[in-house]
Amino acid sequence: MIINYPEVAVRELIDEVLENYKKKNPDICDCERCRNDIMALALNNLPVKYIVTEKGHIYTKAIFDQIGGKAQVIAALTAAIQKVHKFPRH
Template identity: 55%
Template structure:
């Protein structure tokens, strides 16, 4: 089974970044559609890192050195949150 390791890394830090942004902007939407939009935008800006895994393998922790670093992921998530917040694909 092929898996984009960057997707796993983005998912791992997503909630922490959302919590930090909500300290400044408590009304930031966290619905499933907005979450997926933010992740999609960030993932489209990050280079993919595919790995082959055994079917059903679960990642217990992410080695951020494999994906360019946690800071790079956060640096791509923050503008994605801002973009989705300005133009959500649903009525608030």
């Protein structure tokens, strides 16, 4: 199967980043629609890095090593959350 590393990283981190954001901004919506918008926005701002895996599961730590660390994923997610918070699409 083919996977995109940043996508796995975004799925892995969205809950954590969203929870932190909610502590200061309890009014943000975290429904499925908004979460998908956040993930799409974040992924559009991250480099694409496809790999082929035969095992079907991958180690999270290896992913962050491959894409240069957690920090840029968290930054992309935070920017996306702020955008969706300001301009929710529903």
